Amino acid sequence: MADQYTIHFGILGCANIARKVSRAIKLAPNCTLSAIGSRSIEKASKFAKENEYPDSIKVYGSYDAVLDDPDVDAVYIPLPTSLHVKWAVLAAEKKKHVLLEKPVALNLKDLDIILEACENNGVQYMDATMWMHHPRTTQMRGFLSDAHRFGQLKAVHSVFSYLGGDDFLKNDIRVQPDLDALGALGDVGWYCIRAILWANDYEMPKAVTAWREPEYNEAGVILSCGASLRFEDGKQASFYCSFLSNLTMDISALGTRGNLRVHDFVIPFQENLGPFYVTANSGWVGMSIGCDPPPTEHLIKTDLPQEALMVMEFSKLVKNIKVNGVAPERKWTSISRKTQVVVDAVIASIGKGFVPIEIN
Amino acid sequence: MADQYTIHFGILGCANIARKVSRAIKLAPNCTLSAIGSRSIEKASKFAKENEYPDSIKVYGSYDAVLDDPDVDAVYIPLPTSLHVKWAVLAAEKKKHVLLEKPVALNLKDLDIILEACENNGVQYMDATMWMHHPRTTQMRGFLSDAHRFGQLKAVHSVFSYLGGDDFLKNDIRVQPDLDALGALGDVGWYCIRAILWANDYEMPKAVTAWREPEYNEAGVILSCGASLRFEDGKQASFYCSFLSNLTMDISALGTRGNLRVHDFVIPFQENLGPFYVTANSGWVGMSIGCDPPPTEHLIKTDLPQEALMVMEFSKLVKNIKVNGVAPERKWTSISRKTQVVVDAVIASIGKGFVPIEIN
Structure with a gap:
């Protein structure tokens, strides 16, 4: 059951891998899926239905709407790599914690823009390397x-x-x-x-x-x-x-x-x-x-x-920031950047x- | 039991690996160990005793003596690589078939000298790559x-x-x-x-x-x-x-x-x-x-x-040459040279x- 310490996830896009990760969010005990956004409301609704999302999950016809949702603590971003800079940076600026699908960026310059945005906005960053x-x-x-x-x-x-x-x-x-x-x-x-x-x-x-x-x-x-x-x-x-x-x-x-x-x-x-x-x-x-x-x-x-353990670990770090005022865990930033x-x-x-x- | 088709092996040197291969020669049904030679008769005798060679096996105080033994059909050469050209070529010239421990030569030039000697003397060549x-x-x-x-x-x-x-x-x-x-x-x-x-x-x-x-x-x-x-x-x-x-x-x-x-x-x-x-x-x-x-x-x-299967295959080829007048199998020459x-x-x-x- 969701409580005040449960981390609320939004998902940007209806990539195939989002099916697996939304299942992981369901399985992990310390988070819940709160919203899904796609470029069209039809696509998002179809995805929500296919994956048997409960009606309580908000379905949006844009990525922006997910980022503007005050109930969303963190976003999982499985968009094509070329879109990562734009949406990961926007997410960070809207104070959403960022779980970013790999490959995280087309190059280090792009990744550093993302990492800087996360750092400046005090949000947790982790790449979705499940193993x-x-x-x-x-x-x-x-x-x-x-x-x-x-x-x-x-x-x-x-x-x-x-x-x-x-x-x-x-x-x-x-x-x-x-x-x-x-x-x-x-x-x-x-x-x-x-x-x-x-x-x-x-x-x-x-x-x-x-x-x-x-x-x-x-x-x-x-x-x-x-x-x-x-x-x-x-x-x-x-x-x-x-x-x-x-x-x-x-x-x-x-x-x-x-x-x-x-x-x-x-x-x-x-x-x-x-x-x-x-x-x-x-x-x-x-x-x-x-x-x-x-x-x-x-x-x-x-x-x-492993993917449920991943979102669980991510959610734990987000909770530490949100509830306990701890700084984001930079280990995941460092490993991602080195890769x-x-x-x-x-x-x-x-x-x-x-x-x-x-x-x- | 040895018969007229049994291939008689000589071994040049008392390398550690010669223990394994002499056991293999004992296990293979179509060959027998006939002679062992070392630079000193003491070393050869000690090796023969340690490996429980029967008294019928001739023990020589030189490699030349093995090559000069008319009962020896084939030699296994586990000498240090730098000595391979000299002894493999001599063996071939004395019409002994050559089972050569790897690495077969320090370089292709040396190996080609060995292979040419084997070719010119109509003897079988094989490297001792057991697997x-x-x-x-x-x-x-x-x-x-x-x-x-x-x-x-x-x-x-x-x-x-x-x-x-x-x-x-x-x-x-x-x-x-x-x-x-x-x-x-x-x-x-x-x-x-x-x-x-x-x-x-x-x-x-x-x-x-x-x-x-x-x-x-x-x-x-x-x-x-x-x-x-x-x-x-x-x-x-x-x-x-x-x-x-x-x-x-x-x-x-x-x-x-x-x-x-x-x-x-x-x-x-x-x-x-x-x-x-x-x-x-x-x-x-x-x-x-x-x-x-x-x-x-x-x-x-x-x-x-596998080492017994190796000497068995080698002996089969030697028998084909010796008894049936077949040409040496060049597959093993080719593979060795490519390596x-x-x-x-x-x-x-x-x-x-x-x-x-x-x-x-």
């Missing part, structure tokens, strides 16, 4: 921090791909140069980059080098690409992201003493169960005729899906002929 | 060739690493510039490169770019490195090899319709069982709250360990400041 909030992620972090079982990180490789059909590759929002110009790098590469930064405990790479010959659609939007990243102390990372190969969502992290693998890091195969695999202190058996131990599976249960810096470096490397882009 | 001979490898190849379940290959990533201790990193043969100058690239990167070529059905890459900042020991030998490879039609590959992180032996191959993973491709955790994991035609569930199907495990049993071309390209890329090295 960060799965309890599995915390468990995996624990393993990576285990000096005896994982040791020091040496290398990370991450992949996120799924197969877009012909229609997707021509017409989906995610491959339109005027809507989501980052293509696969923004939609799926974003997660790979986040995974690499996460595994490195948010240390930034020294340099990023894009792999030659990314694939593009006819409009020049990236359909697949990869990159190599260098960190301090010889640490290496690489990722590959694509709309052109079967669903793959892998992180593989190598430490001096152990390794970690996960094969569904973005969206777990099963909603309530996140598996990961570790090996530690491996050795050869006999005359190297085998090796031991084999990887062990760790199954992390979750009562709430964008690497996205920009990949684009710059491609643009400059696949040279290494140094990160300052 | 090629596991029945799992054939099964995995079958999956990669499945147009409906794997589709077209789009990307491969391979890793082989193990943790060398302080003593290993300073003193092991594999990190001595005068013995095995290729270091981790030759010892473990060899397998990664082979895996990438194998997944590409031995199509050669268009270009190879080494990752910046390989790690070296004090003598300047590579302890870890990585590279990106480009193939026709936008296909990408990458690998990472290291003596500085916990044992990892991964191939991950992405196809348009499926993906393949194996986590112990070089040496299976269990000698008689090779697992691999596939996913095919994956899709999202509901509002992308899950995905389906999860990877399935395939367990491939083998009665003989060396890529090894050389990685070294050239490092030497030239990490530029892409085009492969003609």
Whole structure:
């Protein structure tokens, strides 16, 4: 039941992903969906009906109306990336806390405008990278921090791909140069980059080098690409992201003493169960005729899906600001910005002929 | 029991790996160990005793003596790489078939000298890349060739690493510039490169770019490195090899319709069982709250360990030459040479400041 501490969400736009997040808002105990706005009232009403929103949820024929609603504490923005600056900034100026779908911006300059608006208006900012909030992620972090079982990180490789059909590759929002110009790098590469930064405990790479010959659609939007990243102390990372190969969502992290693998890091195969695999202190058996131990599976249960945990965490921070007068949590700003810096470096490397882009 | 068709092996040197391969020769039904030679008779005798060789096996105090033994059909050469040209060429000239431990040569020029000697003397050549001979490898190849379940290959990533201790990193043969100058690239990167070529059905890459900042020991030998490879039609590959992180032996191959993973491709955790994991035609569930199907495990049993299957295959080819007058099988020459071309390209890329090295 909603009480005075319940955070009231508005959603800007009827993107497909908004169905998933509005369900998450329903599942999370500390927030409620209050309003949905679309460019047309018909579209918003249709969406509300299809998703079985109760009549108490206000349906608006514009994004502005959601932002002007005094009952709305926070907005979830799943609009095409090219519209993020306008609407995230407006939201912040109207003192709405901002949960922003990824890719958060077309480039760092745009993101900084958004972050500055959030900072200046004292509102919470978080990007909607759901897997960060799965309890599995915390468990995996624990393993990576285990000096005896994982040791020091040496290398990370991450992949996120799924197969877009012909229609997707021509017409989906995610491959339109005027809507989501980052293509696969923004939609799926974003997660790979986040995974690499996460595994490195948010240390930034020294340099990023894009792999030659990314694939593009006819409009020049990236359909697949990869990159190599260098960190301090010889640490290496690489990722590959694509709309052109079967669903793959892998992180593989190598430490001096152990390794970690996960094969569904973005969206777990099963909603309530996140598996990961570790090996530690491996050795050869006999005359190297085998090796031991084999990887062990760790199954992390979750009562709430990761996207519900995400809106719950976001709502908790918003409540802290609204009720307790605490300052916005800047951790999420920092992580989002670092991810964008690497996205920009990949684009710059491609643009400059696949040279290494140094990160300052 | 040995008969007239049994292939008689000699071994040059008492390397640790020779223990494993002499056991393999014992296990394989179509060959037998006939002689072992070392630079000193004491060392050879000690090795023969430690490995419980029967008295019928001839023990020599020189490599030449093995090559001069008319009962020896074939030699297994596990000497340090810098000695391969001399002894492999001598072996071929004495009409001994050559099973050559990897890395086969310090560079392509040296390998071509060996291959030419084998060709000119009508002897079989094979490199001792054992995993090629596991029945799992054939099964995995079958999956990669499945147009409906794997589709077209789009990307491969391979890793082989193990943790060398302080003593290993300073003193092991594999990190001595005068013995095995290729270091981790030759010892473990060899397998990664082979895996990438194998997944590409031995199509050669268009270009190879080494990752910046390989790690070296004090003598300047590579302890870890990585590279990106480009193939026709936008296909990408990458690998990472290291003596500085916990044992990892991964191939991950992405196809348009499926993906393949194996986590112990070089040496299976269990000698008689090779697992691999596939996913095919994956899709999202509901509002992308899950995905389906999860990877399935395939367990491939083998009665003989992969190294015994290797010497069995090699002996079969030698018998075909010796008994049936068939020409040597050049497939293994070709695969070995292609692997060396890529090894050389990685070294050239490092030497030239990490530029892409085009492969003609």
